[in-house]
Amino acid sequence: MILGFDMTSETGHKLVESLDLGVDPRAIKKEVRRLVTPKSVSEYRAKISSKANLPEGVILDPAAGSGGQLLAYSKYLDRPCAAVELSPQRADFCAYQFSKASNNSSVITICGDGTDAQGVMSIVESKTGQTSICMLHVDPARPMDTQKHAVSEMQPSLSVLLESWSEYIHVGPDGPAMTLDLSPRLARQQMLEIEDIVLAVFPRTSMTWEWLSRGGGRVDRLCLQTGPLADIGSASRSVRLWNDGSFSTLHDDGDILDASDMGWSDYKLCLGDxxxxxxxxxxxxxxxxxxxxxxxxxxxxxxxxxxxxxxxxxxxxxxxxxxxxxxxxxxxxxxxxxxxxxxxxxxxxxxxxxxxxxxxxxxxxxxxxxxxxxxxxxxxxxxxxxxxxxxxxxxxxxxxxxxxxxxxxxxxx
Ligand SMILES: C[S@@+](CC[C@H](N)C(=O)[O-])C[C@H]1O[C@@H](n2cnc3c(N)ncnc32)[C@H](O)[C@@H]1O
Incomplete structure (x- = not known):
């Protein structure tokens, strides 16, 4: 049974604590499977974030889904973590997952709107004593075919989200530490739109786009890393993540990337090539x-x-x-x-x-x-x-x- 505790903010955000899910967790797992970040990817992200110079504060996932990513952060980074999820059923599942993990004490789950920073923070502060966010991770829900959809259709809206959290997130000389986990099918134009959204709220932020492959012949994930999480001076990074959790990276050295007209050849292959x-x-x-x-x-x-x-x-x-x-x-x-x-x-x-x-x-x-x-x-x-x-x-x-x-x-x- 889920206990939705009396800790409810004025804006209706509710702290969720789980003793027992009450329903078969496999049923919910099945429902959220389509959204879940693979564990190897979550762990990779947490490992690289643990190497970054992050300030003190809470790691926030304001659209946490099943909470797997936050669980990985709590494992590798010594920071309290807060998950916010709009769907009550997913928030319950998220809290359940955290309660099953051995290092759960530092993770809280809030059911509510992740774009309402004030409402979320009132609970975060009372539970953790922390008043600022050291890192934000967001994997917005998106329409299935993002090539044809507008960036503004992501849920939660990135611009609303960043605007709301700008008051609480720590902003260092390179900007705030954020991982925006986006669709690998984003078009170039949409990537530029996202950069503009970030810069409108946090001017002069360092940004690196990360393209990740698990070797299946496709781009598995695309994310924008900002502030201390970015490779300073690099606009782009390729990552090959291996089954054993190790990874290899390649990034640009600040030089112009491939010109868009670098093109492809229609060379006819010969014997011996x-x-x-x-x-x-x-x-x-x-x-x-x-x-x-x-x-x-x-x-x-x-x-x-x-x-x-x-x-x-x-x-x-x-x-x-x-x-x-x-x-x-x-x-x-x-x-x-x-x-x-x-x-x-x-x-x-x-x-x-x-x-x-x-x-x-x-x-x-x-x-x-x-x-x-x-x-x-x-x-x-x-x-x-x-x-x-x-x-x-x-x-x-x-x-x-x-x-x-x-x-x-x-x-x-
Ligand atoms: C792509 S999923 C996140 C998946 C997550 N990374 C995982 O591994 O399970 C996006 C989530 O954002 C939630 N969401 C959408 N709008 C939201 C909002 N305004 N506040 C909080 N959660 C929101 C959706 O319910 C969905 O569960």
């Missing part, structure tokens, strides 16, 4: 030029093939070695050994398999678009045919300058 499949966070974050420099090339020297946004390719002069700063952002690299003029389907598997056998390739990772309903059948069939072969791993990609598919033999790692 050395290609690398690059994590999409690199082009998305505008760090192709930085990638080139860190890989030992001049800016603009590499040929980039970007037929599919999810699978950008770079044509290399030589292999990228494991010690290189950019190696974490190379999904795979290999030499072109053959091409297939037909698309990949149940009819063409056999010719692909013979091409693989001719080149001593024993496994093929499909790195080109393929109808999802066919994916399992095709990969199972390939595994069946090539199962007895001893050889190297290979991968199949789309060509830049034709409709062909190109088979590559992976380089030894």
């Amino acid at each position: 050395l290609v690398a499949l690059i994590d999409p966070v690199i082009p998305k974050s505008g760090l192709r030029g930085v990638f080139e420099e860190c890989a030992g090339y001049a800016r603009g020297e590499l040929v980039w093939i970007g037929k599919s946004e999810r699978r950008p390719l770079a044509l290399l002069h030589e292999e990228i070695h494991s010690g290189s700063e950019v190696r974490p952002f190379v999904v795979t690299q290999g030499v072109v050994v053959g091409r297939m003029a037909s698309k990949l389907d149940l009819m063409s598997i056999d010719s692909l398999a013979s091409l693989a056998m001719e080149n001593n390739i024993a496994t093929i990772q499909v790195r080109c678009s393929l109808e999802p309903r066919l994916h399992k059948r095709i990969t199972d069939r390939l595994r069946q045919i090539l199962g007895q072969i001893h050889g190297s791993p290979g991968f199949l990609i789309e060509d830049g300058g034709s409709e062909d598919l190109v088979l590559c033999k992976e380089l030894e790692v």
Whole structure:
């Protein structure tokens, strides 16, 4: 049973304390799953925030959802934390989660409107004795298709939220410490709008956009880090987060990012070409030029093939070695050994398999678009045919300058 205690502010904010949820938590978990920040991402954020020079005060999540992010902050940072959630059911779940965690004593849950800083602070102050916010984390609810929606449709509204909290959040020389967790599908124009919203309330704030990948061939998260959480002098940072919680980063050094006209080549791949499949966070974050420099090339020297946004390719002069700063952002690299003029389907598997056998390739990772309903059948069939072969791993990609598919033999790692 949830006890909504008598601590209710004049504005109707209510402190939620949980002894027992009363309903099966799995049912609520299912309901909030779509919104929840993956634990590995929450923990990563908490780890990097713990390295920042944060002032004293409370860490606030004014749109906390299930509260997972705040739980991670409370684990890694020695600060009291406050979660605010509008939906009573989610606020109950949030409080329940905190009560189950071993380090719960420093986290409070308030059910109410996170944009009402005064109402929230009256409870925060009486519970924690703190009068200021040292860091704000917000992951606003957003319409499903954010490409076509306005920034103003995020809930809570960023401009209203920041305006309301400006009185309480600590603002240092680089601005306030904030993590704005946004949709990776935001358009450039919307990113600029968000920067304007921040600067209108906190002028001269340092800001770094962070593009995070967990290696699944897409950008998993996009967030704007500000103040002490930003990389001072860097507008953009790419992060590759690994399953074991470790991570690799690449950021710009204050130089102009990729010019928007850096473009993509329609180069037709040739036998013997050395290609690398690059994590999409690199082009998305505008760090192709930085990638080139860190890989030992001049800016603009590499040929980039970007037929599919999810699978950008770079044509290399030589292999990228494991010690290189950019190696974490190379999904795979290999030499072109053959091409297939037909698309990949149940009819063409056999010719692909013979091409693989001719080149001593024993496994093929499909790195080109393929109808999802066919994916399992095709990969199972390939595994069946090539199962007895001893050889190297290979991968199949789309060509830049034709409709062909190109088979590559992976380089030894
Ligand atoms: C994207 S979810 C946050 C998910 C969270 N990061 C997690 O891991 O569970 C956004 C949440 O903001 C809440 N919300 C929207 N407007 C709000 C407001 N004005 N005040 C407080 N919460 C609000 C929604 O109910 C929703 O649960």
